[in-house]
Amino acid sequence: MMNQGIHFQDKNKYSLGQTFDQGNNQFQFAGVDTxxxxxxxxFYVTKNTIDPLAPLTTVVVxxxxxxxxxxxxxxxxxxxxxxxxxxxxxxxxxxxxxVKLGSKKDLSGVTSAIDFVLLDLRHPTKVTxxxxxxxLKNYLKILRSNTTNRVASLEKKLVQYNHDLQILKTSLxxxxxxxxxxxxxxxxxxxxxxxxxxxNIQDKKQDISNTQSAIKVAQNNLQSYEKxxxxxxxx
Numbered sequence: 558m559m560n561q562g563i564h565f566q567d568k569n570k571y572s573l574g575q576t577f578d579q580g581n582n583q584f585q586f587a588g589v590d591t592x593x594x595x596x597x598x599x600f601y602v603t604k605n606t607i608d609p610l611a612p613l614t615t616v617v618v619x620x621x622x623x624x625x626x627x628x629x630x631x632x633x634x635x636x637x638x639x640x641x642x643x644x645x646x647x648x649x650x651x652x653x654x655x656v657k658l659g660s661k662k663d664l665s666g667v668t669s670a671i672d673f674v675l676l677d678l679r680h681p682t683k684v685t686x687x688x689x690x691x692x693l694k695n696y697l698k699i700l701r702s703n704t705t706n707r708v709a710s711l712e713k714k715l716v717q718y719n720h721d722l723q724i725l726k727t728s729l730x731x732x733x734x735x736x737x738x739x740x741x742x743x744x745x746x747x748x749x750x751x752x753x754x755x756x757n758i759q760d761k762k763q764d765i766s767n768t769q770s771a772i773k774v775a776q777n778n779l780q781s782y783e784k785x786x787x788x789x790x791x792x
Contacts, residue, residue: 571586574586585603587695589678591682599695611661697789729754
């Protein structure tokens with residue numbers, strides 16, 4: 558019998574790499590693997606407020622039944638920010654499942670304020686066996702992917718900062734030329750604008766320096782993740 562208190566987000570189907578909110582936490586759907594009998598869904602925590610004394614639990618249901626009793630799931634924490642939900646492969650025969658992630662209190666009964674999210678499971682990665690090594694390999698894969706995206710985002714930001722800096726420098730030069738032609742109150746007003754522009758230039762230079770440092774750190778992290786991922790890939 559369908560639980561009338563359950564609310565489903567049918568409109569949004571989340572695919573690999575997309576994030577969704579569950580209570581005060583945010584998760585990234587990090588993929589699904591299958592072997593001959595079982596399946597494993599991966600979740601990376603992008604906003605982590607999970608209390609160790611109220612650990613994460615899950616409810617996984619099919620749209621057909623809207624019931625949590627149609628198949629058994631096992632949730633396993635692999636890292637502080639990474640979880641695996643394992644279950645029978647037959648449960649994803651229709652290529653989708655509804656999932657809730659939260660503490661037992663969060664998910665209790667019909668009073669749960671957390672909605673189910675619909676996951677797109679149509680393209681699982683087939684593996685020989687769902688082992689701890691496979692889970693860790695996927696963890697490194699998502700870290701590598703996220704860091705690659707971060708580097709790209711930072712590099713785009715750096716281009717914009719450098720563009721902004723050139724505009725500010727051009728503006729300052731124009732203000733100086735203008736001030737040289739002015740006297741009295743007008744000159745003082747332009748000089749005041751020059752001081753503000755100079756401050757903005759220094760702030761922008763600091764933004765550039767900070768972003769360059771962040772890119773270097775992210776690139777170093779990416780190299781480490783890539784090396785570790787390749788070690789697992791060859792196992």
